[in-house]
Amino acid sequence: MGDQGTGGIESRGVESNTTRRMSEPRPKSHDDQIQQQSTETKAPSTESEEQKYAQSGPRHLIPVHPSNAANGGLSRNPSTSSSASRDSRMFEHPQRSQIPKPLEPPVTKATLSELDVNKIIHNPKLRHDINFDPDLHFRPNVDGEKGRRKQEKANQFWNTLTEQLQLFVINRDEFMNRFGQGEDWCLPQLLKSVKEIIQTLVPQRDRMYLDEGLNVELIMQQFSKGIADLEKLASWLSGVLKSHCAPMRDEWVDEMYNQLTNGNKTNDMEELVQGMxxxxxxxxxxxxxxxxxxxxxLRPILIEDTVHFEQRFFLKKIRDRRMDPGPAQSWYLTVSQYYSRDPASVQAFGEMGVFFEALCKMVLPSTDPYSHPDTFMFDEERMAKLRSDMLDAVNLEICMRLYEGLERKYRHCDSMSSVGAIPTPFLATPFSDASGFLSSRTDDEGSEGHFNSRPSSLVFSSAGSAHSSPRNSFILPSQPTSTRLEDQQTKSKNLYNSLVALLQTSTASSRSVSRWKAMKDSLALQIFRFTNAPAQELLQFEDELDSHLSELSSPLFQQVEQYYHYHLLAELRQRVKDFRGLTGAALFSVATGGRLHGPSRTWDGPRENVSLERTSLENAIREAREEGGVEDMATRLAHMGLLHWRVWSHLVYAGDLDTVMAVPDMSMAI
Known part of the structure; x- marks a missing residue:
């Protein structure tokens, strides 16, 4: 975990170039309150860990100084014999004057600097994201190419340290000739980093003990003379860490201590380095x-201060000519002319009507994803996720509507009269479906094998003809005809959930059309399994499904998208009407506390308030299927839109920026 260096925000990497204060100081500003509260915060553990910490009783920092009396493992072998010299040829290097700058440890005070509270409260991207993600937290950044490079750099450091320590044990003269008592090698650099990091973790009153117990210069002098007691140093470090870390980390600290002491006793440099x-x-x-x-x-006060903080941040960027508000103003003027003032929108949105109608349109798959202005710079990932969820919802609904048409057409067909059914082995191998949805069946089904993951384009023919189509040379296992309404509801629910589970097995990009195109044959076969349609119809059904999935020009795609847009706008009106009077913290609590199932989740069947008497069965099932996903998207969109409007309305959309800019004290302008 520690080899990768810097941490990163779990939902998204924080910006490292926004750590300076973005406004002039004000007496008793929000930032000052945050700083004051942060100094009173007991930081070393999580909330659950704090309770354990309290139960375990106080821990005291006891400075233990490395003694010169004991001879540790690295001091036992000052080998200078000729045989040792010959064995050390593998460590031969250029002269010391040609030695490059020593490698930097993979974790240092600098790489962890973005975790400092001062950096946190002045990071605008982090402070914006904290409004939307209740689980937002720092974690080591080990993802992608950047994570791979960090891991390689860390391995290079530890391998070099291992070689240097082995050289010290095998050929002390060669080692001293190369490094002497200097600090141009890995161990002193590591100890310096350790000391600097610990200084940021312990109270000010305990830092004086670090200079005594972790005197790097003294330790390296003892090391060069072969009298350094690394076991006692490991014991001292263990005591320091345990007195300031959460109790849940104690086992890790003990493991570190055992690795250091065992490696030192046995001259096992690899175990010693592993301890480091x-x-x-x-x-x-x-x-x-x-x-x-x-x-x-700090979350409550950071959320409450979001609008004020971001306005000051962006005002400074505009004033310094590092941001041009012109494109955003032009965008809002354009949408103001395009969207009509619907009475329902005016009643629900008020002066925000044009903005929210445009925002609702922006998440549709048919809208240009780059049509929004740079005022959405902090919400680009949320916008992309909403667009992805909308595309998923539309495509899933297309699948279900095509299924309904096929199921109606062949509802009363006796599929058992067909010949050449697929042998059981072809249906025996499921996808990697942990939820078990791919083996969905109605209550009336027998003990049927799991659905095969292979798309219908695989070549196998029960008829044995060289000209037989792989898609029409077999008959899918039949499903009993359902006559009861609840059976049809259960069947639709099982199919919908199995399609969701099938999509989750895709290895294609989770936010692109390619995922749907790659899965079209498997989706068609899964839909076919829930109908009584003859096998020779599968080829035509696959082509029909392919012509509609993610096809913006498809009439069915446009119809379903418009249907979702209508329902999303209706739900958005209600959400904004309910949310617009809330404070920042209350909005966060309401919008993120009761998150509903999104379109990528399972469907639990019709809602209780769906009246089967006033609508057809298919419409009732359809409304129940769509309701959860639309409500969730509306909640997320209302939350994001309200916060965006509060920050930008007076700066760009509905206010007079020139008047605001003319105020000398920008921090008090809004």
């Missing part, structure tokens, strides 16, 4: 614990 890696990992975990604890404690 564990030491750095524990320190990184402690720093992450502190930062995440501070985020939880």
């Amino acid at each position: 890696r564990s030491l750095l990992s524990v320190l990184e975990a402690m720093k992450l614990d502190v930062a995440n604890h501070q985020i939880r404690c």
